[in-house]
Amino acid sequence: MNFRSLISLLALAAVLLMPGTLFSQDKKPKVKKVTVKTVEGLRFEPVRFSVKRGETLELKIENHDPNDQPHNFVLIKPGALAEIQAASMAVTPEAAANGFVPKSGSILVHTGLLNPEQKETITIQAPEEPGIYHYVCTFPGHAMVMYGALYVDTKYEKDVPFDPNVPEMVRALELDKLKALVEVERPTFTRAFMPEAGPAAIAVALPGDLNFCWDAGNCRLRYAWSGAYIDATKMWNSNGNALVNILGDEFWNSGGGERTHGIQIGDESARTVDFKGYAIIDGIPEFEYRIDDVLVREWISTGTDGELSWRFRLDAPGNDVRVFAPETKGTTISSKIGSRDGDYWVVPQKDAAEFTLHFSRK
Amino acid sequence: MIRTLILTSLLATSAALANPAYEVEKIAFEKGIDSQVGGIAVLTDGRLAVCFHRGDVRIFDPKTQTWSLFAKGLHEPLGILAESASSFVIVQRPELTRVSDTDGDGKADRYETICDDYGMSGNYHEFAFGPLLDPKTGDWFVALNVASNGAPVREEVRGEFLELSATHEQILTEWGKVKGKVGRMYSVVPYRGWVLKVEKDTGKLIPWAYGFRSPNGLGFDADGELFVSDNQGDWLGTSKLHHVVKGRFHGHPASLPWTENYDGRPPLEIPVEELEKMRTPAAVWFPQGTMANSPTQPVLIPDGFGPFAGQMLIGEMNRARIIRLMLEKVNGVMQGACVPFIDEGQLPAGVNRLAFGPDQSLWTGHTHLSWAGSEGMTRIRYREGKTFQDVSRISITSDGFKVAFLQPLDELGDVKLSRYTFAYHSAYGSPEMEKADVAFEAKRLSDREFQFVLAEPLKRDFLYDFRFPKAENPMVCYTVREIPVP
Numbered sequence: 001m002n003f004r005s006l007i008s009l010l011a012l013a014a015v016l017l018m019p020g021t022l023f024s025q026d027k028k029p030k031v032k033k034v035t036v037k038t039v040e041g042l043r044f045e046p047v048r049f050s051v052k053r054g055e056t057l058e059l060k061i062e063n064h065d066p067n068d069q070p071h072n073f074v075l076i077k078p079g080a081l082a083e084i085q086a087a088s089m090a091v092t093p094e095a096a097a098n099g100f101v102p103k104s105g106s107i108l109v110h111t112g113l114l115n116p117e118q119k120e121t122i123t124i125q126a127p128e129e130p131g132i133y134h135y136v137c138t139f140p141g142h143a144m145v146m147y148g149a150l151y152v153d154t155k156y157e158k159d160v161p162f163d164p165n166v167p168e169m170v171r172a173l174e175l176d177k178l179k180a181l182v183e184v185e186r187p188t189f190t191r192a193f194m195p196e197a198g199p200a201a202i203a204v205a206l207p208g209d210l211n212f213c214w215d216a217g218n219c220r221l222r223y224a225w226s227g228a229y230i231d232a233t234k235m236w237n238s239n240g241n242a243l244v245n246i247l248g249d250e251f252w253n254s255g256g257g258e259r260t261h262g263i264q265i266g267d268e269s270a271r272t273v274d275f276k277g278y279a280i281i282d283g284i285p286e287f288e289y290r291i292d293d294v295l296v297r298e299w300i301s302t303g304t305d306g307e308l309s310w311r312f313r314l315d316a317p318g319n320d321v322r323v324f325a326p327e328t329k330g331t332t333i334s335s336k337i338g339s340r341d342g343d344y345w346v347v348p349q350k351d352a353a354e355f356t357l358h359f360s361r362k
Numbered sequence: 363m364i365r366t367l368i369l370t371s372l373l374a375t376s377a378a379l380a381n382p383a384y385e386v387e388k389i390a391f392e393k394g395i396d397s398q399v400g401g402i403a404v405l406t407d408g409r410l411a412v413c414f415h416r417g418d419v420r421i422f423d424p425k426t427q428t429w430s431l432f433a434k435g436l437h438e439p440l441g442i443l444a445e446s447a448s449s450f451v452i453v454q455r456p457e458l459t460r461v462s463d464t465d466g467d468g469k470a471d472r473y474e475t476i477c478d479d480y481g482m483s484g485n486y487h488e489f490a491f492g493p494l495l496d497p498k499t500g501d502w503f504v505a506l507n508v509a510s511n512g513a514p515v516r517e518e519v520r521g522e523f524l525e526l527s528a529t530h531e532q533i534l535t536e537w538g539k540v541k542g543k544v545g546r547m548y549s550v551v552p553y554r555g556w557v558l559k560v561e562k563d564t565g566k567l568i569p570w571a572y573g574f575r576s577p578n579g580l581g582f583d584a585d586g587e588l589f590v591s592d593n594q595g596d597w598l599g600t601s602k603l604h605h606v607v608k609g610r611f612h613g614h615p616a617s618l619p620w621t622e623n624y625d626g627r628p629p630l631e632i633p634v635e636e637l638e639k640m641r642t643p644a645a646v647w648f649p650q651g652t653m654a655n656s657p658t659q660p661v662l663i664p665d666g667f668g669p670f671a672g673q674m675l676i677g678e679m680n681r682a683r684i685i686r687l688m689l690e691k692v693n694g695v696m697q698g699a700c701v702p703f704i705d706e707g708q709l710p711a712g713v714n715r716l717a718f719g720p721d722q723s724l725w726t727g728h729t730h731l732s733w734a735g736s737e738g739m740t741r742i743r744y745r746e747g748k749t750f751q752d753v754s755r756i757s758i759t760s761d762g763f764k765v766a767f768l769q770p771l772d773e774l775g776d777v778k779l780s781r782y783t784f785a786y787h788s789a790y791g792s793p794e795m796e797k798a799d800v801a802f803e804a805k806r807l808s809d810r811e812f813q814f815v816l817a818e819p820l821k822r823d824f825l826y827d828f829r830f831p832k833a834e835n836p837m838v839c840y841t842v843r844e845i846p847v848p
Contacts, residue, residue, distance in 0.1 A: 041732040066512040067733050068790075141680075141711075141734060191417065191437035191456065198518040199484035200456035202435070216456060216478070217520040236396065236416050239732045240438050240455075241486030241513050257518070277459065277475040285473070 031123070035060040036135070038071040038114070040238050041173075042146040044135065047166045050151035055126040061111050062119040067239070071137045071146070072099060073111045075124070078131040080106035081147065088138035100139050113139065127152050132165050145169050176233040184229050187283040192235055192244045196253070197222045200275075203244065204285060205229040206302045211248060214300070216275045219289040220262025220324065221300065223253035224308055224359070251361050252308075252331040254324065262298075263312070264344075265291055266319030294318070308359035314352055321352040330362030381834055383668060383748040386708035389739040390427060395420075398737045399727025401442035402717040403450060410717070410725060411450055412739070413439035419450065419461060419470070424719075424741070433461045433470035440578070441492045441715075443502070453492045453504050456482060456520075458560055476502075477565040480558070481521025481551020485509035487576075488554060494580040494588075500562040503570065505577035505590060508547040508555040508616045521551040524619055527628040545630050546596040546790065547575050548616050555617025557590055557606055572621065573612035573641060574604075578714070581660035583689060584672045587696065591657040591676060594650050599784025599792025601657050602644035603676065603687065605696035613641040613786065630788060638786060645696040646687060647784060647825050647841045648678075650791060653700055655680035655734070658714050660687065666722035668744040669754060669768055675703055677713030677726065680734040682706045684713055684726070686835075690757050692844040699756045699840040710736035752834045760848035762802060762814040763826065763840060767833070770809035775831040777804065779814070781824045800826070820845045 032055050037045045042065075051057055061073040076084050087102035095102065099113040108127065111120040127133060130153035137146040149165040160166060161174035186205045194201040198217030205211050212224040227248025234242035254262075261273045271291045278285035286299040295315040303309030310333075314321060325333040326343035334340065337355045338347035347355050391397045398415035405411065410422040411432065419433040419442065437455040444450055449462035457478035461470045482488060492504035509515065514537045515523075515530070523530050527548070528540035549555045557577060559568040571590075575598055579591035588606040592598060597614045604612045611618070615629035615637055648654035656679035663686075665671045674687040683705050689698035712735025715727035724742040729735055755766040782797035801817035820826075820842055828838040 069734075189435040191435055191454065193484060193516070198520055199482040199516055200437075200478065200520055216475075217482075217518070232416075237732070239486050275457075275475050275478055277473045280471040280473075 044148040048149040051126040063114040085143040088143040225250040264322040310357040398729035400440040403442040403444040484516025572617040575614040579659035601648040603646040605645040654678040697843040702835040712736040762816040767810040778829040
């Protein structure tokens with residue numbers, strides 16, 4: 001009888017002798033179920049989790065990587081990360097035949113190689129020794145960045161952004177999330193995929209705490225919010241699919257879905273809108289576009305009253321100018337020049353070379 | 363299937379060493395900067411303008427090793443050209459943009475839209491590549507990636523929405539049901555899967571060539587011929603380099619509906635035989651797994667960068683590799699060979715962009731965007747006087763290949779030659795098909811040149827995979843489209 005068997009026997013004896021165990025109605029041992037996903041950017045999600053020593057663990061490993069990457073899940077002994085990372089680099093016929101699981105005494109358990117959208121469930125006993133056990137993807141080229149930490153009867157010392165047992169890339173990503181909650185240096189602007197806008201949207205952070213989304217596809221102001229700017233970390237830490245998150249409180253939204261223009265010159269008939277770019281004035285973009293042959297410049301800044309100030313400059317408008325400016329969420333929009341007509345603010349042709357609309361929050 | 367492909371391709375991989383004649387130096391970045399490079403422009407004074415994944419443009423001065431922020435807020439810029447030290451033409455997801463400093467404070471204050479007359483569905487895979495300046499006209503070439511069915515489209519899109527395979531509504535609400543019909547990579551807004559020309563003076567978009575999937579690399583050869591790379595996947599058995607001429611179709615059918623007078627068939631319903639007749643096959647195949655998985659930007663090698671001036675280099679994303687191209691025109695058709703140039707060593711993976719400086723050093727920019735790859739930049743310099751052995755030129759003959767080496771060669775060693783081809787089909791990738799070893803007789807032509815006469819007739823649309831044990835980079839793959847007549 002070897003030492004390990006002896007321990008098992010003693011453990012069994014201990015269980016049998018435990019009061020209540022023999023007569024328990026619940027004969028099924030408790031199973032902890034954990035799903036570990038492999039996700040975009042060569043990451044495990046969760047990047048760490050904890051179990052009790054000896055606990056029965058039903059691990060469901062699911063490959064959700066949208067980038068056509070195969071992955072596996074290899075649980076290894078504490079301190080063996082560097083060894084397994086190095087061993088996984090060997091691309092030999094033997095390694096391939098073994099699903100790229102290196103031959104090593106440090107490996108406790110592993111799945112097969114999972115292709116995108118494949119999953120595998122393995123049931124294991126959590127190790128008896130408390131400690132930090134890494135799980136690694138050993139597909140060649142992945143192990144240096146793709147691992148996680150199984151905490152066995154061990155407390156997390158630090159939050160994920162500062163945990164040395166998770167990959168640096170994941171720490172950076174989590175830290176970015178925190179940083180994103182902190183204000184940016186204002187003013188600034190960011191072209192990104194944004195919610196409730198076309199794909200050619202631009203976010204702008206103004207001095208103070210005002211922010212807005214301007215759509216360069218249909219050349220119009222979409223919505224405005226106060227407080228923190230945007231969280232772009234998901235967009236930046238991925239292939240760019242993610243929308244940015246709006247961090248503050250929306251106080252105005254033009255609505256109007258796919259309407260094709262923000263202002264009309266004269267009648268309501270459809271006009272050609274052509275985005276021309278922007279010049280930076282006091283750090284804030286002044287958007288330029290043509291409506292038919294009329295060049296329009298639109299500069300949205302923080303007014304002296306701390307509210308949004310929406311300035312238009314037009315080269316030779318041949319008619320009255322109608323600005324789509326519905327009053328929503330209790331925010332009013334008006335100007336010294338012109339008058340309101342439903343969702344529009346109308347400026348007579350003679351005054352339309354330059355005018356400013358003022359927002360006023362509830 | 364994917365699993366099998368990956369296994370087979372990796373098995374053939376062999377570790378290679380960095381080329382001793384080239385010094386690779388990593389460029390330092392300040393902490394906190396996301397150094398995934400989308401584009402590099404070299405200024406005449408040797409400084410660089412580099413655009414990055416997070417939308418910023420920074421100027422690097424190699425003399426002082428310092429970076430300064432020039433512009434910001436761009437949406438995934440993937441290419442930059444310098445018009446002067448204060449004006450740059452940049453391609454980003456939504457448009458081709460001129461970014462300039464007009465008041466001389468070293469910071470951009472104008473972002474002028476040169477052209478945004480193409481569609482955006484909001485799908486993440488709709489990258490925009492380029493710009494490549496046409497020196498003859500001053501116009502720019504750009505290339506548009508198709509969408510991936512890794513995701514649907516957005517509720518709001520820019521440009522006309524094509525509903526041949528599924529309606530916009532179906533894509534938004536029943537994506538799981540219709541994604542198969544739409545295709546693995548799809549083009550539902552204008553000119554996705556196209557190479558386009560943008561007119562210098564008007565910003566007008568001129569559709570140029572189509573049939574691309576992920577054309578992340580445009581470049582001219584020494585004769586001004588346009589080459590564009592494309593990435594293995596659906597309809598691409600392996601990655602390719604295309605010789606692009608106006609009006610050509612290069613094989614991925616998603617782009618077809620944006621041709622003039624299109625008949626309206628969903629692209630996936632067009633028989634392969636019909637597509638096969640229309641398409642221009644690639645000039646170069648890069649065998650998946652062994653040569654490259656994602657080739658990037660081709661650049662012309664100038665004088666002063668070692669022995670290969672006049673040939674082209676091309677980057678590779680998945681491994682730490684730059685590849686060299688040896689092209690030739692046979693019966694009027696461009697074709698040729700690829701061979702690793704620099705492998706591993708100090709070079710990181712994800713070689714996305716390459717640019718030669720005025721001192722003939724090669725700058726590389728690296729990225730991954732959550733695929734395989736890396737980040738940062740390197741500067742590669744030729745170590746004057748360092749010699750190495752490699753194949754310097756390979757050209758096809760009526761019955762085999764003529765191969766020239768850089769240095770005199772006493773013995774060829776145990777040269778291996780195999781040939782295989784790749785399928786043209788809607789499925790993802792292709793195994794190496796009809797693979798067989800090829801016997802040959804090697805005849806010496808000079809102290810460094812050999813004629814390989816094959817024991818079987820050369821086959822068109824096959825790749826001939828040489829392994830020269832005496833070369834620094836043993837693997838040389840020649841794609842045969844045309845065979846010269848004796």
